[in-house]
Amino acid sequence: xxxxxxxxxxxxxxxxxxxxxxxxxxxxxxxxxxxxxxxxxxxxxxxxxxxxxxxxxxxxxxxxxxxxxxxxxxxxxxxxxxxxxxxxxxxxxxxxxxxxxxxxxxxxxxxxxxxxxxxxxxxxxxxxxxxxxxxxxxxxxxxxxxxxxxxxxxxxxxxxxxxxxxxxxxxxxxxxxxxxxxxxxxxxxxxxxxxxxxxxxxxxxxxxxxxxxxxxxxxxxxxxxxxxxxxxxxxxxxxxxxxxxxxxxxxxxxxxxxxxxxxxxxxxxxxxxxxxxxxxxxxxxxxxxxxxxxxxxxxxxxxxxxxxxxxxxxxxxxxxxxxxxxxxxxxxxxxxxxxxxxxxxxxxxxxxxxxxxxxxxxxxxxxxxxxxxxxxxxxxxxxxxxxxxxxxxxxxxxxxxxxxxxxxxxxxxxxxx
Amino acid sequence: xxxxxxxxxxxxxxxxxxxxxxxxxxxxxxxxxxxxxxxxxxxxxxxxxxxxxxxxxxxxxxxxxxxxxxxxxxxxxxxxxxxxxxxxxxxxxxxxxxxxxxxxxxxxxxxxxxxxxxxxxxxxxxxxxxxxxxxxxxxxxxxxxxxxxxxxxxxxxxxxxxxxxxxxxxxxxxxxxxxxxxxxxxxxxxxxxxxxxxxxxxxxxxxxxxxxxxxxxxxxxxxxxxxxxxxxxxxxxxxxxxxxxxxxxxxxxxxxxxxxxxxxxxxxxxxxxxxxxxxxxxxxxxxxxxxxxxxxxxxxxxxxxxxxxxxxxxxxxxxxxxxxxxxxxxxxxxxxxxxxxxxxxxxxxxxxxxxxxxxxxxxxxxxxxxxxxxxxxxxxxxxxxxxxxxxxxxxxxxxxxxxxxxxxxxxxxxxxx
Numbered sequence: 022x023x024x025x026x027x028x029x030x031x032x033x034x035x036x037x038x039x040x041x042x043x044x045x046x047x048x049x050x051x052x053x054x055x056x057x058x059x060x061x062x063x064x065x066x067x068x069x070x071x072x073x074x075x076x077x078x079x080x081x082x083x084x085x086x087x088x089x090x091x092x093x094x095x096x097x098x099x100x101x102x103x104x105x106x107x108x109x110x111x112x113x114x115x116x117x118x119x120x121x122x123x124x125x126x127x128x129x130x131x132x133x134x135x136x137x138x139x140x141x142x143x144x145x146x147x148x149x150x151x152x153x154x155x156x157x158x159x160x161x162x163x164x165x166x167x168x169x170x171x172x173x174x175x176x177x178x179x180x181x182x183x184x185x186x187x188x189x190x191x192x193x194x195x196x197x198x199x200x201x202x203x204x205x206x207x208x209x210x211x212x213x214x215x216x217x218x219x220x221x222x223x224x225x226x227x228x229x230x231x232x233x234x235x236x237x238x239x240x241x242x243x244x245x246x247x248x249x250x251x252x253x254x255x256x257x258x259x260x261x262x263x264x265x266x267x268x269x270x271x272x273x274x275x276x277x278x279x280x281x282x283x284x285x286x287x288x289x290x291x292x293x294x295x296x297x298x299x300x301x302x303x304x305x306x307x308x309x310x311x312x313x314x315x316x317x318x319x320x321x322x323x324x325x326x327x328x329x330x331x332x333x334x335x336x337x338x339x340x341x342x343x344x345x346x347x348x349x350x351x352x353x354x355x356x357x358x359x360x361x362x363x364x365x366x367x368x369x370x371x372x373x374x375x376x377x378x379x380x381x382x383x384x385x386x387x388x389x390x391x392x393x394x395x396x397x398x399x400x401x402x403x404x405x406x407x408x409x410x411x412x413x414x415x416x417x418x419x420x421x422x423x424x425x426x427x428x429x430x431x432x433x434x435x436x437x438x
Numbered sequence: 439x440x441x442x443x444x445x446x447x448x449x450x451x452x453x454x455x456x457x458x459x460x461x462x463x464x465x466x467x468x469x470x471x472x473x474x475x476x477x478x479x480x481x482x483x484x485x486x487x488x489x490x491x492x493x494x495x496x497x498x499x500x501x502x503x504x505x506x507x508x509x510x511x512x513x514x515x516x517x518x519x520x521x522x523x524x525x526x527x528x529x530x531x532x533x534x535x536x537x538x539x540x541x542x543x544x545x546x547x548x549x550x551x552x553x554x555x556x557x558x559x560x561x562x563x564x565x566x567x568x569x570x571x572x573x574x575x576x577x578x579x580x581x582x583x584x585x586x587x588x589x590x591x592x593x594x595x596x597x598x599x600x601x602x603x604x605x606x607x608x609x610x611x612x613x614x615x616x617x618x619x620x621x622x623x624x625x626x627x628x629x630x631x632x633x634x635x636x637x638x639x640x641x642x643x644x645x646x647x648x649x650x651x652x653x654x655x656x657x658x659x660x661x662x663x664x665x666x667x668x669x670x671x672x673x674x675x676x677x678x679x680x681x682x683x684x685x686x687x688x689x690x691x692x693x694x695x696x697x698x699x700x701x702x703x704x705x706x707x708x709x710x711x712x713x714x715x716x717x718x719x720x721x722x723x724x725x726x727x728x729x730x731x732x733x734x735x736x737x738x739x740x741x742x743x744x745x746x747x748x749x750x751x752x753x754x755x756x757x758x759x760x761x762x763x764x765x766x767x768x769x770x771x772x773x774x775x776x777x778x779x780x781x782x783x784x785x786x787x788x789x790x791x792x793x794x795x796x797x798x799x800x801x802x803x804x805x806x807x808x809x810x811x812x813x814x815x816x817x818x819x820x821x822x823x824x825x826x827x828x829x830x831x832x833x834x835x836x837x838x839x840x841x842x843x844x845x846x847x848x849x850x851x852x853x854x855x
Contacts, residue, residue, distance in 0.1 A: 032650050034474045035617070036465025037659065037694075041456050043479070048453025057451045058486070060479040062460070065648075069475070076493070092628040093649045094638060127626075134628050154628075173651070175831050200452070209544075211509040211551050211571075221511060231482075232510045233449050234590065242454065277454070297721075297742065303728025304714075304721030307742040311720025314796050314829055322748040325714065325724040327739035331782060335741065335752055365748060379731050412731055414592050 022193050024050050025081040026060045027073050029089035029098050030172060033062045042087050042174055049181055054195035055083065056246075065089055070101045078165050083189060088172030090155035092134040098169055099158075103142035106162050111143040112136070116156035119149050145169075148184045152176045157184065166192075197250035201257045202277035203241040203264060206425055210234045213241070213268060220263045228257060236421035238273070238280065273428065280424045281309045287431060288319045288369070295427075296365035297323030298336050298357040300348060301375040301391060306420045321367050326357065336360035336372075349374050349386050351394075351403045358396035358403075369431070370396045371423045375406075377415045391419045395426045402430055439612050441467050442498040443477045444490050446506035446515050447589060450479045459504050459591055466598055471612035472500065473663075482506055487518045495582050500606065505589030507572035509551040515586055516575075520559035523579050528560040529553070533573035536566050562586075565601045569593045574601065583609075614667035618674045619694035620658040620681060623842055627651045630658070630685060637680045645674060653838035655690070655697065690845065697841045698726045704848060705736045705786070712844075713782035714740030715753050715774040717765060718792040718808060723837045738784050743774065753777035753789075766791050766803050768811075768820045775813035775820075786848070787813045788840045792823075794832045808836045812843045819847055 026046055032038045040062060047057045058080050063069045070089075077084045089098030103110060117139035124131045138154045141147055148157035153176040160167040168185055170177045189195075205213060210232050214221070221230050227247055233240040243260055245253040265272050274283040288295060297307050297320075304325045310316050324335040329348065332338040337360040338353055346352040354374045361370035375391025382388035388410045394403040406422055408415045443463055449455045457479060464474045475497050480490045487506075494501045506515030520527060534556035541548045555571045558564055565574035570593040577584040585602055587594045606612075622630060627649050631638070638647050644664055650657040660677055662670040682689050691700040705712060714724050714737075721742045727733050741752040746765065749755040754777040755770055763769040771791045778787035792808025799805035805827045811820040823839055825832045 031646075031648055031661075032659075033461065034464055034477065035468045035661070036461045036463070036474075037619075037650060037657075038652075039456065039458050039461040040477075044450065044453040044456040046453070047451055051452045057453075058481070059490075060451065060457075062477040064475070073476075091649060091651070093631045095646065095648045129626070129629070132628055132632055134631060175826065175828065178828075202454075209546070211549055212546070214510045214551060215549055229448075229512065231448055231512045232508060233454060234508070235455075240454075242449075244448075244452070296748075299721075299724075300739075301728075303733075304716075304724025304740075304742065305728075307716075307721025308725045311718075311722075311742070311744065311794075312830060312833070316720075317744055320744055322742040322744035322752075323721075324741055324752065325721065325728070325739040327728065327734055327737055331713075331739040334781065335739075364751065377728075409592065411592065411595075413729060416729070 022055045022083070022195050023058045023081040024055045024083040024085060025058050025077040027077060027084060027086045028060070028062045028172065029065060029070060029086060031064050031095070034064050042172065042177055045178065046085060046181060049186055051198055051200070053186060053190055054198050055189065056198070065095050065097055067097060067101050067104070070098065071105055074105050078163055082165055084165060084167045085185070086167065086169045087177055090169065090171045092138055092154070099140070099142065102158070102160070102167070102169060106142060106144055106160060108142040108144040110140050113139050113141050113147045113156060115149050116141065116147050119151065119156070120154045123154055148180065150176055150180060152179050159188070196246055196248060197253055199245045199250060199253040199257050200277065201243045201261045201275070203261060203275050204238060204273040204278065204280065204283065205241065205268060205271040206238045206273050208239065208268070208271040210239050213239055213271070216268050217264050220260060220267065224260060228260065236418055237425065238421070279309070280421065280428070282313050284424060284428055284431070285310065285313060285316055285319050291435060293319065293369060294367040295320050296361045296367040296370045298361040298370060298372040299323065299325050300327060300332070300357070300373060301377040302373045302416050302419050302423070303327065305416050306371060306373065306423060309420060321365055323361060323365060332357065335364070337364060347386070349376055349390055349392055351392055351405070354392040354394040355401050355403050358394035358401055362396045362398060368398060369427065371427055372396070373419050373423050375415065375419055377412045378410050379412060389415055391415065393419065393423045393426055395423070395430050397430065397434065402426065439472045439500070439610050440475045440498040441472045441500040441502060442475050442494040444494060444501060444503045445477070445479045445589065446482060446487060446503065448481050448512070451481050459589065459594055462591070462595065463502060463598060466603055468615055468617070470603060470607055471615050472606065473615070482512050482514055484514060484518050484521070487515065488522055491522050495580055499582055501582060501584045502602070503584065503586045504594055507586065507588045509555055509571070516557070516559065519575070519577070519584070519586060523559060523561055523577060525559040525561040527557050530556050530558050530564045530573060532566050533558065533564050536568065536573070537571045540571055565597065567593055567597060569596050576605070613663055613665060614670055616662045616667060616670040616674050617694065618660045618678045618692070620678060620692050621655060621690040621695065621697065621700065622658065622685060622688040623655045623690050625656065625685070625688040627656050630656055630688070633685050634681050637677060637684065641677060645677065653835055654842065655838070696726070697838065697845070699730050701841060701845055701848070702727065702730060702733055702736050708852060710736065710786060711784040712737050713778045713784040713787045715778040715787060715789040716740065716742050717744060717749070717774070717790060718794040719790045719833050719836050719840070720744065722833050723788060723790065723840060726837060738782055740778060740782060749774065752781070754781060764803070766793055766807055766809055768809055768822070771809040771811040772818050772820050775811035775818055779813045779815060785815060786844065788844055789813070790836050790840050792832065792836055794829045795827050796829060806832055808832065810836065810840045810843055812840070812847050814847065814851065819843065
């Protein structure tokens with residue numbers, strides 16, 4: 022079963038927004054055994070939308086369309102779909118009722134353009150959108166399924182979760198797809214490939230291996246497709262174990278988890294607590310950690326100590342350390358990490374201080390210079406990195422490196438017991 | 439001049455990574471007057487890549503391809519391009535030298551598969567990639583330009599900035615595209631559309647208006663295309679001023695800036711300082727602020743006070759307040775904000791405490807209940823919100839609402855002078 026995703030809207034093509042919807046949709050579709058053949062972003066242009074629809078239906082069985090359903094003139098998805106399927110319009114009672122309820126809830130008068138939100142091509146089935154005024158539309162035409170959804174991410178997500186995915190599941194007999202991800206670190210992609218070459222060459226045709234490198238980590242993903250999920254799982258597991266055995270010391274975790282989640286799981290299992298003391302990462306490490314439900318049993322919080330004053334008052338960094346060595350130094354970052362352990366009373370602490378840029382670099386300490394320290398109650402490890410001259414990259418790489426250093430220290434403390 | 443972007447790689451189609459490259463590339467292309475007609479994501483499959491290339495060249499003059507250039511077996515872009523253009527291979531001396539240098543720098547032995555990174559289709563021009571081992575390849579075939587770049591974002595960005603965009607600019611006479619964005623808040627999309635209906639109807643065909651709603655804000659974007667940039671700018675400015683005059687009280691800023699950047703600019707111009715005291719947003723507000731270069735003249739830092747202990751020790755929240763009213767209460771969030779003002783010595787402070795979920799909700803305070811307080815040195819405003827049951831959404835909406843509350847308070851304090 023093949024699907025395609027079409028996103029409609031100039032805002033993606035001029036780069037004003039990043040298309041996060043498609044990745045989320047693709048992930049959910051894969052989980053139920055629907056492969057996504059192509060993702061296409063087109064502009065709010067009738068001819069272009071028509072040809073994208075025509076192309077997609079030559080390749081896929083299910084075409085999921087997002088965007089272009091707002092009440093304003095630049096939104097033309099509905100009328101283009103009506104034209105594509107040669108349909109007229111009806112005002113849908115269920116959709117109109119939902120629009121009325123939403124406007125009542127927010128105590129706003131109903132305008133004509135809001136009532137028109139309930140106009141739909143007359144051959145579609147309306148799926149009521151409980152979180153917005155644009156209805157979801159389900160078409161069964163040309164022996165294919167077309168679903169049009171709003172582009173607002175949380176409206177689309179609810180519609181997919183509660184309506185569209187269950188309908189697809191009940192409608193088709195879907196093949197099983199099994200993915201298994203192994204997160205590795207401290208080894209480059211090509212070295213990893215060399216190490217596991219023989220295992221890769223021995224894979225049967227229905228199992229594929231992919232390498233996904235990012236910020237010093239490489240994710241290995243085995244993907245198997247077939248009829249029987251249990252058999253596939255067992256098959257994939259055999260190859261996964263061969264890989265894990267071969268490159269054991271580089272394996273972080275054999276699940277598709279971000280690094281910080283793997284660390285949280287490990288620390289939780291040991292009953293350990295963590296705090297952060299961030300300067301140049303500015304709360305990004307805290308944010309990475311606190312994205313994850315249940316993090317509060319491990320993570321107590323920390324400081325975003327941007328100004329000297331806060332490094333001193335919250336973390337107890339000495340004034341003389343800052344004036345003598347500067348904020349970006351082994352001495353300061355060590356005091357930040359040890360200050361976090363002392364003041365926040367956690368078992369481990371991460372501290373980062375660097376020059377994220379684009380300004381603030383010197384000859385000695387150019388933009389991209391970042392000191393990271395990890396402390397436990399009885400030791401501190403500090404290390405300097407030289408990243409790039411791009412601010413966001415420096416923040417992301419600092420965070421990834423800090424998490425890797427924490428993981429390495431945890432392993433030293435617990436795996437070598 | 440039309441371009442298309444093709445991203446190659448299963449990882450996007452199974453939703454394992456979000457395609458952030460395309461938005462960045464589209465933005466840069468638009469800035470130099472190249473419109474992006476379509477963005478297409480296809481899998482690591484030869485036939486599919488071949489047909490995507492053939493389709494793209496029917497619509498666009500420049501085809502930019504990212505991904506599939508790694509050293510491993512799942513990366514087939516190079517050999518597919520050679521097949522598409524009917525070319526053989528050569529090992530490129532410049533590309534090989536760069537691979538050698540990178541391996542020397544990291545003191546790693548050069549493997550055969552690394553040397554093969556310098557193999558390229560023999561009809562292409564190699565653009566050396568200073569940040570990675572996969573060369574950039576520039577093809578001029580079928581009267582079109584095709585550029586293949588690695589999918590690693592920072593490698594692609596450097597290549598685009600330093601090589602590909604300058605080459606496109608010097609090669610073509612490009613039309614001018616002018617965008618003007620007006621950020622509005624506190625008004626829904628349809629009400630806004632109703633307010634400015636007459637202005638929208640009076641726009642000439644070469645100027646388009648788009649509505650981009652997100653988290654309680656709506657961005658209005660005017661886009662004009664033509665020959666003379668100065669004329670276009672003047673024209674767009676006339677319509678922009680009409681809109682701004684019509685909906686003045688909802689306009690946050692008339693630039694394409696994120697809300698937090700608009701706030702930073704305003705505070706900087708007034709010489710004001712800011713700190714944060716975050717519980718459920720877990721550093722996300724600090725991260726939004728510290729993404730921006732130069733934020734340190736306004737933002738001093740703050741606390742991520744996840745645990746009760748840290749709310750007390752860093753922010754001075756009273757134990758009795760926490761035990762009597764709970765962490766998610768007007769009383770606690772007020773003490774957090776006022777504690778930040780007192781301990782961090784800034785002019786303004788943001789405090790957020792809520793139940794991000796999915797766990798931790800009660801009947802009185804369900805998941806999505808968020809208290810936000812904004813303090814200045816002489817007053818505190820606190821407000822409760824009821825968001826959704828999705829953790830990441832709650833974090834994002836809390837941050838957006840907190841920033842809007844801060845902006846409203848700043849306006850009260852400074853615009854009504």
